[in-house]
Each structure stands twice: as C-alpha cells, then as structure tokens.
Amino acid sequence: MKQMGDMLLRKEPFSEIVMGNTALVRAMVEAGTRVVASYPGSPTPEIAEAIASIPADRRPFYFEFSTNEKVATEVAYGAAVNGHLSTVFFKSVGLNVASDTFVQLGLMNIIGGMIIVLGDDPGANSSQNEQDNRHYARLSYIPVLEPASPDEVYDYYKKAAILSASKGMPVILRLTTHVCHAKQRVSFGAWTPVELDRTSRFDPANGPYIPIAADVFPMKRRALQRISEVRSWSDGSDLHTHIHYEHTGHGIITAGLPFLSLMDAIETTPEKPDILKLGMVYPLPEKLIADFLRSHSQIKILEELDDILEKEIKALAHDAQIPVRIIGKCDAEDWIGEYTPERVYDMLAKTWPELFPAKPAAQPASSVLPPRPPQMCPGCGHRSAFYAIQKALDPADITVADIGCHTLGFLPPYRIGQLLMCMGASPGMAAGLSLFNDNRNVICFLGDSTFFHAGIPGIINALFNRHNITLVLMENGTTAMTGHQDHAGSGKNFNEVVDRIPIRRVLEGLGVNHIFEIDTYKQAGLTDLVRQAIAVHELSVVIARHPCMLKFNREQRKKPGYIPRKVSIDQNLCQRIHDCVERFGCPTFTRDSNGRVDINADLCIGDGSCIQTCPVEAIQKPVEYRPAEK
Numbered sequence: 001m002k003q004m005g006d007m008l009l010r011k012e013p014f015s016e017i018v019m020g021n022t023a024l025v026r027a028m029v030e031a032g033t034r035v036v037a038s039y040p041g042s043p044t045p046e047i048a049e050a051i052a053s054i055p056a057d058r059r060p061f062y063f064e065f066s067t068n069e070k071v072a073t074e075v076a077y078g079a080a081v082n083g084h085l086s087t088v089f090f091k092s093v094g095l096n097v098a099s100d101t102f103v104q105l106g107l108m109n110i111i112g113g114m115i116i117v118l119g120d121d122p123g124a125n126s127s128q129n130e131q132d133n134r135h136y137a138r139l140s141y142i143p144v145l146e147p148a149s150p151d152e153v154y155d156y157y158k159k160a161a162i163l164s165a166s167k168g169m170p171v172i173l174r175l176t177t178h179v180c181h182a183k184q185r186v187s188f189g190a191w192t193p194v195e196l197d198r199t200s201r202f203d204p205a206n207g208p209y210i211p212i213a214a215d216v217f218p219m220k221r222r223a224l225q226r227i228s229e230v231r232s233w234s235d236g237s238d239l240h241t242h243i244h245y246e247h248t249g250h251g252i253i254t255a256g257l258p259f260l261s262l263m264d265a266i267e268t269t270p271e272k273p274d275i276l277k278l279g280m281v282y283p284l285p286e287k288l289i290a291d292f293l294r295s296h297s298q299i300k301i302l303e304e305l306d307d308i309l310e311k312e313i314k315a316l317a318h319d320a321q322i323p324v325r326i327i328g329k330c331d332a333e334d335w336i337g338e339y340t341p342e343r344v345y346d347m348l349a350k351t352w353p354e355l356f357p358a359k360p361a362a363q364p365a366s367s368v369l370p371p372r373p374p375q376m377c378p379g380c381g382h383r384s385a386f387y388a389i390q391k392a393l394d395p396a397d398i399t400v401a402d403i404g405c406h407t408l409g410f411l412p413p414y415r416i417g418q419l420l421m422c423m424g425a426s427p428g429m430a431a432g433l434s435l436f437n438d439n440r441n442v443i444c445f446l447g448d449s450t451f452f453h454a455g456i457p458g459i460i461n462a463l464f465n466r467h468n469i470t471l472v473l474m475e476n477g478t479t480a481m482t483g484h485q486d487h488a489g490s491g492k493n494f495n496e497v498v499d500r501i502p503i504r505r506v507l508e509g510l511g512v513n514h515i516f517e518i519d520t521y522k523q524a525g526l527t528d529l530v531r532q533a534i535a536v537h538e539l540s541v542v543i544a545r546h547p548c549m550l551k552f553n554r555e556q557r558k559k560p561g562y563i564p565r566k567v568s569i570d571q572n573l574c575q576r577i578h579d580c581v582e583r584f585g586c587p588t589f590t591r592d593s594n595g596r597v598d599i600n601a602d603l604c605i606g607d608g609s610c611i612q613t614c615p616v617e618a619i620q621k622p623v624e625y626r627p628a629e630k
C-alpha cells in the first residue's frame with residue numbers, strides 16, 4: 001500500500017502497470033484536485049483504496065466518504081463553487097440517488113471545476129440493473145468523456161479538469177466496470193506539489209446560484225450555449241481517434257470499451273473497416289462524424305447498452321442529407337450485457353458477412369469452472385440472524401429485502417426476502433405491502449450503512465403514517481458488501497476516529513416506541529425478539545447486531561501470535577440430522593455421499609456460531625488449529 005502511495009506522489013514522470021481506478025487517482029493529483037467525495041459502490045471502491053494508500057499528511061486533496069451519493073455530489077459542488085477543483089465518484093445507480101442535485105449542476109457556474117466520475121456497469125456485474133447513464137448527461141447538459149483503457153482514464157481526467165474549469169461547467173468521466181479494473185502500463189507526467197491554497201473564492205457575483213423562477217431561463221440558456229461551444233471544441237480536439245484502413249465502403253463508429261473489443265475482433269480479418277473512436281460521447285463532434293459518414297457508404301454503430309449514439313448519428317445524417325446506410329442495434333440482445341470481442345465479431349458477421357465470415361462454433365472449453373453462487377461468509381452474523389428469524393416467521397409472512405450482504409438471505413436455505421429494489425427501499429415497500437392487508441405480517445430488512453444512506457426517510461414515513469411493519473436492522477458496523485468502508489455508525493470516518501452515531505439513538509430520537517436489540521449469535525433470543533416485534537401493531541425495529549466477521553477475522557489474523565481456531569464434529573454424537581448443512585447453511589460444513597458431515601478447515605473461522613444449530617450437540621467448541629496437524 002505504501003508503495004502505491006509513494007508512486008502516486010512521484011514528482012518525476014514515470015510509467016507503471018496500474019488499474020484504471022489507480023490511474024485516475026494519479027490524474028487527480030497531477031490536475032491539482034482539492035476535494036474528492038464518494039459513496040462506495042462497485043466498480044469504484046479501488047479509487048478510494050488508491051487514495052487511502054497516500055499517507056493522510058501527504059495527500060494533496062481532501063477525501064471523504066459521504067453518507068450517500070447525493071451528499072457527496074453536494075460536497076464536491078460546494079468545494080467547486082468555492083474555487084477548488086473537485087471530484088465525486090460513485091457507481092452507476094448512485095447517480096439515481098445523486099440526481100436531484102446532479103441535474104442542476106449544468107446550470108451553475110462552477111468556477112473551480114468539477115468532475116463526476118461514474119462507474120457504469122454494463123453486464124450488471126455488481127448492480128441491480130445496467131442503466132446507461134449517458135441519458136442523464138443529455139438531461140442535464142453535462143459533457144461526457146468516455147475512456148476505453150487505464151491510460152485514457154488518466155489522460156481524459158486531466159482533459160476533463162481543464163475543460164471543466166475553463167468553462168465553469170461540470171464534466172462527466174464515464175468509466176465502465178472493466179475500464180476501472182483493467183490493468184495497463186501507463187506513462188504518467190510530472191507533478192509539482194504546491195502549497196495548498198486554503199482561500200475561499202466563493203462569490204455570489206459568479207452566479208446566479210439560485211435557480212428559481214425567471215433566473216432558470218438565463219441559466220439554462222448558458223448551459224445550452226456551453227454545450228454548443230463544447231461540441232465545436234470537441235470537433236477539433238484530440239479526444240477522438242480515426243483509424244484509416246482506407247476502406248471507403250465500411251466504417252464503424254464506437255467509443256469506450258467496445259472499441260477495444262472491436263480491435264480484438266478484427267485483428268485477423270484481412271479487410272478491416274475504418275474506425276472512428278469517440279472520446280467524448282456527449283455532445284457529439286458533429287463535423288467529424290459527418291465527414292466520416294460522407295466518406296463511407298455503410299456505417300455500423302457499436303455501443304453497449306442503449307442506442308444513444310445510433311439515434312443521434314442517424315438524426316445527424318438525416319439533417320445533413322448524407323446518403324449513408326447506418327446500422328445500429330440489430331436485435332434485442334444487442335441492448336444487453338458487455339460487448340466482448342466474440343460478441344462484437346458475431347455482430348459484425350451478421351451485419352457484413354462479406355467482411356466477417358461466420359466462425360465455426362467455439363468448441364466447449366475442456367475444463368469449465370463450476371458455478372459459484374454468491375453466499376455469506378463463514379461466521380457471518382447475517383447467517384445466524386436469518387437462521388434465527390426463519391424460526392419466528394409464518395410461511396405466509398411477507399419479507400422485503402434491501403441491498404447489502406444480507407440480501408443473500410433470499411437464497412436457500414433461508415429464503416427470506418421476496419422483493420428487492422434499491423438501497424433503502426425496503427421500509428417504503430413494506431409499508432405499501434402492509435396496506436389493506438390484515439392477514440399477513442410484513443417484515444423488512446436494512447443494513448446499517450443503508451440505514452444512514454437512504455433508509456431513514458422510509459422509517460420516518462412508517463412512523464409518521466403509522467404503518468404496521470417490522471424492520472430488522474442488520475448492524476455489522478461497516479459497509480460490508482462494497483469492501484468494509486466506514487459509515488456514520490462505525491465510529492470512524494475516512495480520515496479519523498469520530499463519535500459513532502448509534503442507530504438506536506437515532507430511532508429513539510425519531511420516536512420509535514418498540515426497539516429490540518440483540519447480538520445475532522444469540523439465536524434463540526433473536527427468534528424470540530422477532531416474534532415479539534411482529535406482535536406489535538405499529539412500527540417495530542429489531543437491531544440484529546454482530547460485527548462483520550470477514551473484517552474482524554482479517555484484523556485478527558494480522559495480530560502477532562494469532563492461532564486459528566476451528567470447530568469439529570464429534571462423529572460419535574452426529575446423527576446426520578443435517579440442520580447445520582440444510583438450515584444453517586454455513587459453507588464450512590461438508591457432507592459426503594453417506595451423509596457424514598465434516599468441517600472444511602480451510603473455511604472455518606472458529607466463531608462457533610453453528611454450535612447452537614445442532615440438536616444433538618455434535619458440533620464441538622472451537623479449538624486451536626495448526627495446519628500441520630492436518
């Protein structure tokens with residue numbers, strides 16, 4: 001980590017193999033970024049990890065994890081109108097949370113410059129949808145740069161910073177999952193540290209900053225004017241790449257990661273179409289595109305997710321009366337998932353079979369990785385919670401999941417969670433399900449990071465509108481799913497130890513009358529409390545607490561003299577009832593074809609939460625375990 005931090009602060013130019021997310025942080029340093037804010041979400045958490053690798057006293061900018069993406073955007077905006085170059089980054093769906101603030105940014109005069117780094121997720125690798133955030137750019141009159149690789153992430157961030165500060169407008173840097181995570185050798189420039197300027201340059205005269213009534217119109221006119229200026233600038237900029245294979249017939253327009261897949265796909269084809277790779281996808285460089293259209297008779301548009309380039313380029317060709325055939329998406333599947341080189345080749349083969357002969361169907365791989373369904377970690381407090389809560393539920397009860405590690409409760413063997421939407425949505429959905437419903441209990445779930453992020457309004461709503469729901473707050477002290485970032489209830493922010501904001505105190509402050517709390521490892525007690533909570537005929541909350549054991553165990557292992565502990569099965573006592581495997585479901589337990597249960601010592605963390613699940617007490621207390629004894 002220290003090495004990465006030193007690298008990110010090198011003064012002389014250097015080159016290194018880095019991830020897109022790491023290249024971004026070096027670009028922030030070189031560009032003179034002063035304030036960065038975020039809320040965690042894949043594919044962006046490694047940006048914060050790279051920032052964390054720079055020792056706090058040498059970090060040339062301020063960083064925070066804010067309580068959610070909207071607040072993070074507001075922090076970055078405030079800093080930017082104060083004259084400091086700022087950045088906010090978050091995952092794709094984070095923009096939905098930030099959007100109420102975000103859509104105004106294009107109207108403002110952002111004197112310091114502001115970059116919004118989006119981690120879009122074609123393929124829904126770690127998101128609940130594959131939304132294409134280029135739509136938001138059009139909605140908000142905010143330019144979008146779209147790098148395809150780590151070196152472009154670095155280069156485009158610096159260009160975005162200059163563009164943003166010079167025009168006083170925000171700029172989006174749209175990354176996608178594999179641009180964030182790809183590694184490449186990147187040549188970095190020099191960096192000269194400067195004394196951090198702590199002067200506020202906020203001046204209302206740079207505004208207006210109050211978009212109401214008649215002021216909205218001049219602000220909107222300015223936003224439109226800037227977009228038109230950026231369009232012309234983009235036309236002459238070096239953001240776009242034109243690859244000439246001297247093909248007058250066929251041309252391809254693409255951007256971002258699909259460009260790399262395209263280069264792979266056409267590597268061995270003898271006759272290659274010309275390529276126009278766009279570095280800025282909103283607004284489009286119209287002159288450049290029109291020239292490309294004019295010099296070809298057929299154009300294929302290659303873009304992941306929605307048909308945004310396609311629609312704009314078709315309109316452009318129509319308005320400019322360019323006689324060219326433009327081929328965009330051909331079937332519904334083209335809207336879905338990531339464009340791998342194989343998919344790109346198949347699409348081209350369908351469009352232009354004369355250039356791309358269909359390839360023989362790929363041979364099935366000789367060794368296929370077994371599918372690995374997601375599951376909770378050994379020792380996870382959420383597992384104990386679901387095991388215990390299941391005993392308190394009636395089969396008719398309605399259970400509403402939320403986003404986090406505890407979402408996995410919907411899987412067998414617990415099957416708790418029949419609906420899921422987005423972070424913080426469960427109390428609201430549960431409230432709706434409780435209306436005109438006298439016969440079924442409604443129980444919903446929230447993680448603690450989510451409680452602070454977007455959960456509180458739904459709880460207030462349930463209280464204020466007197467909804468009869470039970471909320472189980474799965475408190476593990478961290479934002480586990482995205483890699484253990486601290487939150488307002490952790491007692492630590494990104495930079496220092498702070499007073500934790502206890503969830504119980506917040507609930508009491510709101511006036512929740514029925515609050516139960518217990519450690520989830522006390523399984524029988526939790527079952528009992530959930531029964532009591534369900535019996536209440538208004539909002540009741542059960543705080544089901546246990547520290548995240550993955551985090552805890554990682555910390556323990558770093559301690560000198562640490563010796564692992566494991567449970568074991570007393571084969572004389574085991575009656576092969578299999579509750580440990582079938583109802584508790586810890587992956588540590590193995591069962592052979594004769595029904596014999598054993599412990600996988602590589603997985604067991606020796607927490608002992610499983611001991612209570614065996615009706616005949618065959619699971620033995622954890623004892624010290626040294627692998628040599630195997």
Ligand SMILES: Cc1ncc(C[n+]2csc(CCOP(=O)(O)OP(=O)(O)O)c2C)c(N)n1
Nearest residue numbers: 041403404405406447448449450479480481
């Ligand atoms: C709007 C939005 N931002 C970020 C994420 C990424 N994300 C998924 S779950 C989660 C929170 C998990 O923390 P917590 O609620 O404490 O549950 P845990 O995983 O710790 O059980 C986050 C930030 C997301 N899905 N949606």
